[in-house]
Amino acid sequence: DTEVTQTPKHLVMGMTNKKSLKCEQHMGHRAMYWYKQKAKKPPELMFVYSYEKLSINESVPSRFSPECPNSSLLNLHLHALQPEDSALYLCASSQPGGLAGVIETQYFGPGTRLLVL
Amino acid sequence: RKEVEQDPGPFNVPEGATVAFNCTYSNSASQSFFWYRQDCRKEPKLLMSVYSSGNEDGRFTAQLNRASQYISLLIRDSKLSDSATYLCVVRRGYSSASKIIFGSGTRLSIRP
Numbered sequence: 001d002t003e004v005t006q007t008p009k010h011l012v013m014g015m016t017n018k019k020s021l022k023c024e025q026h027m028g029h030r031a032m033y034w035y036k037q038k039a040k041k042p043p044e045l046m047f048v049y050s051y052e053k054l055s056i057n058e059s060v061p062s063r064f065s066p067e068c069p070n071s072s073l074l075n076l077h078l079h080a081l082q083p084e085d086s087a088l089y090l091c092a093s094s095q096p097g098g099l100a101g102v103i104e105t106q107y108f109g110p111g112t113r114l115l116v117l
Numbered sequence: 118r119k120e121v122e123q124d125p126g127p128f129n130v131p132e133g134a135t136v137a138f139n140c141t142y143s144n145s146a147s148q149s150f151f152w153y154r155q156d157c158r159k160e161p162k163l164l165m166s167v168y169s170s171g172n173e174d175g176r177f178t179a180q181l182n183r184a185s186q187y188i189s190l191l192i193r194d195s196k197l198s199d200s201a202t203y204l205c206v207v208r209r210g211y212s213s214a215s216k217i218i219f220g221s222g223t224r225l226s227i228r229p
Contacts (some may be wrong), residue, residue, distance in 0.1 A: 031213030042204055043161065050213045077219035090160055096213050104149065104213055108160040 140205030
């Protein structure tokens with residue numbers, strides 16, 4: 001089973017709202033990722049958690065706040081977003097390879113389509 | 118210059134044709150390479166990891182050329198269901214702590 005689930009599927013929010021996106025995987029993966037994807041563009045990496053610790057933050061504005069409560073869950077808290085933040089937000093997970101030369105492969109969830117009004 | 122470059126296409130080929138995509142990367146420290154496919158309004162799905170020796174999975178063959186810093190994907194006997202955007206993904210290292218870069222994607226359309 002290579003399933004990553006994300007909720008909600010769609011979200012519409014105003015610029016003053018606070019909302020959260022959720023991601024869950026039960027594959028025992030210890031690395032989880034948030035990506036943002038605009039139409040006709042490739043996914044852009046936002047955050048990486050490895051063993052529940054934030055290991056990469058790609059200079060994402062503070063209005064996006066990630067949280068990893070445990071090894072299966074990843075949240076993205078949203079506050080005071082702008083219309084240009086409207087996009088597909090993808091979660092992914094992977095199992096750390098551990099040894100050099102062992103390729104670590106990411107599996108993506110279906111995404112949350114976010115519209116900021 | 119982008120760190121990972123792909124021909125955006127679109128490639129429009131008849132069913133049954135063979136089609137090849139290339140992807141070039143500029144950072145020689147890159148260690149892991151992947152092809153993903155993405156259907157319209159769906160998430161990327163792993164097609165193949167690309168190994169140094171090259172690898173094949175049914176109608177799909179991936180090659181890595183470290184000297185020239187490119188990877189390729191060959192699709193033989195193409196099917197209508199192969200229509201999608203193909204994303205080249207490069208990681209600077211083997212682990213989740215290493216940076217991941219996506220190419221812009223190559224659009225493929227298979228016609229009956």
